Amino acid sequence: MTVFTAMLLGVAMGVIFGFALEKGRVCEAGVIVCQMQMSRHAMLKMFLSAVITGLVVLAFLVGFGFAKLSPKATLFAADIIGGAILGIGIVVAGACPGTVLAQIGTGYKDAIFTFVGGLFGALAFTYAEPTLLKPILTAGSYGKMTLDQLLGLPFPVVALALAAVLAGILVWLEKISPWQDEVGPQGDGLPAETARREPVAAPAA
Amino acid sequence: MPSLTSRSWSPYVAGVVIGLLQIPAFLFMGTALGTSSSYVTISASLAQFVDPSIAQIKYAANHMSGAKNWWQVALIGGIVLGAFISSRMSGTPRWGASPFWARAMGAHTPAQRYLMAFTGGFIMVLGARIADGCTSGHGVSGIAQLAIGSFVAVTAMFGAGIIASNLIYRRV
Numbered sequence: 001m002t003v004f005t006a007m008l009l010g011v012a013m014g015v016i017f018g019f020a021l022e023k024g025r026v027c028e029a030g031v032i033v034c035q036m037q038m039s040r041h042a043m044l045k046m047f048l049s050a051v052i053t054g055l056v057v058l059a060f061l062v063g064f065g066f067a068k069l070s071p072k073a074t075l076f077a078a079d080i081i082g083g084a085i086l087g088i089g090i091v092v093a094g095a096c097p098g099t100v101l102a103q104i105g106t107g108y109k110d111a112i113f114t115f116v117g118g119l120f121g122a123l124a125f126t127y128a129e130p131t132l133l134k135p136i137l138t139a140g141s142y143g144k145m146t147l148d149q150l151l152g153l154p155f156p157v158v159a160l161a162l163a164a165v166l167a168g169i170l171v172w173l174e175k176i177s178p179w180q181d182e183v184g185p186q187g188d189g190l191p192a193e194t195a196r197r198e199p200v201a202a203p204a205a
Numbered sequence: 206m207p208s209l210t211s212r213s214w215s216p217y218v219a220g221v222v223i224g225l226l227q228i229p230a231f232l233f234m235g236t237a238l239g240t241s242s243s244y245v246t247i248s249a250s251l252a253q254f255v256d257p258s259i260a261q262i263k264y265a266a267n268h269m270s271g272a273k274n275w276w277q278v279a280l281i282g283g284i285v286l287g288a289f290i291s292s293r294m295s296g297t298p299r300w301g302a303s304p305f306w307a308r309a310m311g312a313h314t315p316a317q318r319y320l321m322a323f324t325g326g327f328i329m330v331l332g333a334r335i336a337d338g339c340t341s342g343h344g345v346s347g348i349a350q351l352a353i354g355s356f357v358a359v360t361a362m363f364g365a366g367i368i369a370s371n372l373i374y375r376r377v
Binding site for chain 1: 207209211212213214215216217218219220221222223224225226227228229230231232233234235236237238240241244245247248249251252259262263264265270271272273275276277278279280281282283284285286287288289290291292295297298299300301302303304305306308309315318319320321322323324325326327328329330331332333334335336337338339340341342343344345346347348349350351352353354355356357358359360361362363364365366367369370371373374376377
């Protein structure tokens with residue numbers, strides 16, 4: 001596939017991705033941070049729904065031989081250290097590397113600073129990787145390791161079983177905390193009694 | 206029924222839509238959804254104007270060309286466009302910073318929030334590159350492929366996020 005065709009496909013998929021992130025309200029810092037505080041679960045519900053759908057889709061694509069998986073290598077040190085740094089960054093920024101772009105699309109100005117900060121973060125990693133970070137990145141390396149291999153079962157079986165378990169968790173979560181309450185009346189993740197808009201910045205005339 | 210003009214969809218509908226995007230990703234690109242490696246593609250391509258030697262760094266060179274890398278750059282550009290259209294169709298455009306921040310942190314100037322956003326963005330993508338994936342690459346895509354490293358990275362991400370968010374902010 002040419003780079004140009006790939007980019008056309010990318011834009012088309014991105015528009016759908018951005019639509020879903022905005023409608024799911026994970027373009028809101030309030031939704032992201034309140035999830036991390038474990039007070040409201042709109043982000044987790046959307047995240048797990050995407051995971052469950054992915055598991056079912058891949059169970060079929062792989063089961064019928066339409067696609068080959070490309071799991072990331074298991075690098076315990078890098079996954080734990082990098083994952084923890086990522087989690088702290090998400091809390092400070094109020095966004096993930098993907099949802100910050102939906103924030104920009106909705107009009108949040110601070111998201112532009114988050115994105116530019118992210119570009120510098122990527123650049124810092126690129127310069128530090130060959131010397132400083134290599135030893136950390138390669139510690140505890142186990143190559144491409146997946147749950148189905150460890151269990152010695154076919155991928156579709158384990159994928160569908162995990163999907164069923166996660167779906168059960170979502171049914172329970174929705175029962176104890178309905179999503180409408182979690183995104184709030186303004187859709188910004190703030191509960192009804194505190195959802196009055198304060199003039200953080202003047203609205204565009 | 207969720208419509209294109211609704212302010213919000215149930216998170217289940219939105220999540221299913223994102224999960225279905227794995228179909229074109231795997232069938233046409235032979236890869237899973239992800240967003241954070243495009244930060245390397247964009248920043249290294251821009252840095253090349255200032256420091257041409259960055260193309261000698263293997264990690265940068267691996268990200269600067271090829272259909273997969275530029276597909277992901279186009280994907281994140283599409284996210285901006287999609288969220289823009291969606292928020293305008295539902296009449297929910299945003300400006301400045303979310304009212305969440307005043308509630309979580311108390312009074313602060315826009316400049317303070319912008320500095321914080323920059324810092325958070327830096328830490329977030331640095332961590333994502335160390336872990337080789339973010340909420341989408343490790344989270345949505347890695348767990349869907351049953352990758353052990355992705356289970357570990359997502360656990361570390363939520364673990365650190367839960368501790369940090371409860372330490373830094375008041376509960377809103």
